[in-house]
Amino acid sequence: MRTTIPIIVAFLSGLVLALAPFFREDNWFGGLKQELTEWLIIVGGFTLLLGVVSITRVNWTAVTRRKEGWGYKVLTLVAVFAMAIPSVLSPEWSTLFGRADGSIYDWLFVNLQSPMMATMFATLAFYIASAAYRAFRARSVEATILLITATLVMLWRVPMGEWILERLPGDIPYLLNTYIMGGANMAVQRGIIIGAALGAASMSLRIILGIERTYMGKG
Amino acid sequence: MAQTEPQSVFRLDRINALILVAVFSAAVLLYTKWAKEGKPLFLRKIPGLDAVEEAVGRATEMGRPVLFVPGIAELDEIETIAGVSILGRVAKIVAQYDTPLTVPVRYPLVLAAAQEVVEQSYIEAGKKDNYDRDTVKYVAGEQFAFTANVNGYMMRERPATNIYMGAFFAESLLLAETGNAAGSIQIAGTARPEQLPFFIAACDYTLMGEELYAASAYLSHEPIMTGGLKGQDFVKMIIVICILVGVALAIFGYGNWFIDSFTAS
Amino acid sequence: MGFWQKLEQMDRRWIYLMVAIAVIVPFIVPADLPISITPEAQMVFDAVEAVPDGSTVFVVFDYYPSTIAECEPMARTALRHFFRKNCKVITLSNIPLGGPSMAEAVSRSVAEEFGKEYGVDFVNLGYKYGYVAVMTGMGTSIESIFPTDNSGTPLSELPLMSKVTNYKDISFIFEVADNSTADYWVSIVNAQYGVPMVCGTTAVGAPKYYAFVAARQFLGLLGGMKGAAEYEILIGHKDDAVKGMGAQSLVHLLIIALVILGNLGYFLGGTGRREKLG
Structure with a gap:
């Protein structure tokens, strides 16, 4: 019973949504699809609460047990609630509430969260440089081809590099765009995309039919 | 008053896609049936998955934990479901070896699913008492806050094995590079072509594209699961043949009708 | 050693x-560096140019604040391009964290340059959970998925939205994404509803989408900051991407x-x- 009902629900909803593109929308089947879609959005919204409960429980336990680094956990909890509580309160009570311009949420988002996220993303430049230095070795013929191609594409994607390439014989930027990006790259990407899409479709079918149940805790 | 012809409930203009769906489903079901009947189905070796057990064994010997990241996408992403399914298999091996496991997640629904899966794996391994509910923990909803937390964990706890299976984005290299710096054995799998080069550069084994979806079936060693894979391969063969026929017809100038039969109206 | x-x-x-x-x-x-235009960026410019003046379009903010440097110049330039053509712009986002706020801030600041009015010339629908469901649901009714705009105003009170029911009323989609939502805009909205679209994405994501451009599912592609810089040059308004x-x-x-x-x-x-x- 614990798994039968979820499997039936997964089968029915999966079947409706999988068949929906083959039915017109202005009839009962289209209505059913739209109804399920709206349910999905509503149910999904509620699941966000699960995250708040988990993060609070895990961090609160660490604080009460004075685990190593518990001070940081206090900061995490303060940050979660400082951002969440004012954002869900009604802006009619105060302009500091809600998520509009001038609210606490907006101030924290614009001045703290957004720059921190951009900073983390920017660290990728450092990691990529370090990974390229260690991993890009001409160990074999294939690795050497990869290395030369990557170098040319990197040069082509920036103005200073283009300036260098234009001084070399042959129209290298055109060749790169046509044969590397629009040729070899595209062929490989298509192969991976088609394979991955079939894999995803097969997995979806296994889930809809209840063959694959690992995701619900059943082997 | 002129009467209009009643419109069909079906989208007849999409019959080509429906045929492909039907052929695909039939192939998967047929191979699954054959697998159930005990017909032997060959699966090629996937070295990354064969390495999972070895990597967990290494963690046990070193007395260090295993880190499993089931991607950073929501549960409605099929890659995440694949990641969670693989987690179930890995958790069972981990439970058998009594090795600590940590699973950081980014979405509440993934948290609920992953907790359920890991608990069940511990039960199946007969180690229910060893299961800790905080093995799977929600870390942060934001991509880089999540990454910072996982990277911090790697540098502090130095897990012996890091397994990344699911949908990954810009954080792929941040995670894999940090794991590399921490000296962990790393196995990754994703269907995102744009992230594959990063994993290949920084991990010991990488599952590419559909290998990720095949992983759960591969690790399960259950014939019924491999049926789906064979069905998928059969349809892939049909697609390859169609591509070759299309190319040949296009080269000789007879390709238009063939190509049009595959296009959406 | x-x-x-x-x-x-x-x-x-x-x-x-x-x-x-x-x-x-x-x-x-x-340094003022000469920037050449790739065919894919030229295709983006041409596709937007070909949209009839005054049409209603989507500009989708599917990127996180972390990729602002690459993605925001694309969104900003797209808005300038559409407003210059007097198009009505609907913005939305499938990114919960920051997506709706960035759509609001960027669209309002560009609208100010062109003297456009909120609710009449542009609307920000904001965010709803579950992008596959959102994209599918809007095919039948945008209002059933987004009953209100980002600030809680019912769509029925916004003059622009009174003329828009579903994708049939949308002439073009300009997707700016740093993640896989672009794949779903192609497979759900472009393939099933036939809405033409272009995509701007990060440099690391761009190689994947060459296949979509070749199949004409994307009518053009901007890749990373270089792509954004090319688009800025094409519309004749050099900005942050060129500087970067x-x-x-x-x-x-x-x-x-x-x-x-x-x-x-x-x-x-x-x-x-x-x-x-x-």
Whole structure:
């Protein structure tokens, strides 16, 4: 019973949504699809609460047990609630509430969260440089081809590099765009995309039919 | 008053896609049936998955934990479901070896699913008492806050094995590079072509594209699961043949009708 | 340990320092670099130009604040391009964290340049959970998925939205994404509802989408900051992306130099020779 009902629900909803593109929308089947879609959005919204409960429980336990680094956990909890509580309160009570311009949420988002996220993303430049230095070795013929191609594409994607390439014989930027990006790259990407899409479709079918149940805790 | 012809409930203009769906489903079901009947189905070796057990064994010997990241996408992403399914298999091996496991997640629904899966794996391994509910923990909803937390964990706890299976984005290299710096054995799998080069550069084994979806079936060693894979391969063969026929017809100038039969109206 | 061996085992912190210098210097000493236009960026410009003046379009903010440097110049330029053509713009986002706020801030600031009015010339629908459900649901009714706009105003009170029911009323989609939502805009909205679209994405995501451009599912593609810079030049309004090209150029050249040095260390330091000898 614990798994039968979820499997039936997964089968029915999966079947409706999988068949929906083959039915017109202005009839009962289209209505059913739209109804399920709206349910999905509503149910999904509620699941966000699960995250708040988990993060609070895990961090609160660490604080009460004075685990190593518990001070940081206090900061995490303060940050979660400082951002969440004012954002869900009604802006009619105060302009500091809600998520509009001038609210606490907006101030924290614009001045703290957004720059921190951009900073983390920017660290990728450092990691990529370090990974390229260690991993890009001409160990074999294939690795050497990869290395030369990557170098040319990197040069082509920036103005200073283009300036260098234009001084070399042959129209290298055109060749790169046509044969590397629009040729070899595209062929490989298509192969991976088609394979991955079939894999995803097969997995979806296994889930809809209840063959694959690992995701619900059943082997 | 002129009467209009009643419109069909079906989208007849999409019959080509429906045929492909039907052929695909039939192939998967047929191979699954054959697998159930005990017909032997060959699966090629996937070295990354064969390495999972070895990597967990290494963690046990070193007395260090295993880190499993089931991607950073929501549960409605099929890659995440694949990641969670693989987690179930890995958790069972981990439970058998009594090795600590940590699973950081980014979405509440993934948290609920992953907790359920890991608990069940511990039960199946007969180690229910060893299961800790905080093995799977929600870390942060934001991509880089999540990454910072996982990277911090790697540098502090130095897990012996890091397994990344699911949908990954810009954080792929941040995670894999940090794991590399921490000296962990790393196995990754994703269907995102744009992230594959990063994993290949920084991990010991990488599952590419559909290998990720095949992983759960591969690790399960259950014939019924491999049926789906064979069905998928059969349809892939049909697609390859169609591509070759299309190319040949296009080269000789007879390709238009063939190509049009595959296009959406 | 010889020089080449030391070079091969260089501490990664030296590399970090070099990258930091390469990023900072071009902002202190800016250089006006000539930027060539790739065919894919030209296709984006041409596709937007071909949208009839005054049509209603979607500009989708499917990127996180972390990729603002690459993605925001694309969104900003797209808005300028559409407003210049007097198009009605509907913005939305499938990114919960920051997506709706960025759509609001960017669209309002660009609208101000063109004297456009909220609710009449542009609307921000904001965010709803579950992008596959959102994209599918809007095919039947946008209002059933977004009953209100980002600030809670019912769509029925916004004049622009009274003329818009579903994708049939949308002439064009300009997707700016740093993640896989672009794939779903193609497979759900373009393939099933036939709405023409273009995509702007990060440099790392762009190679994947060449296949979509070749199949005409995307009518053009902007890849990374370079793509954004090309689009800025095409509409004749140089902005942040063009300014960022100096730093990006220098870091690319640095990485190439590091790869060459790393290989020299590998071969001359002995590791390469040892590997070859087995």
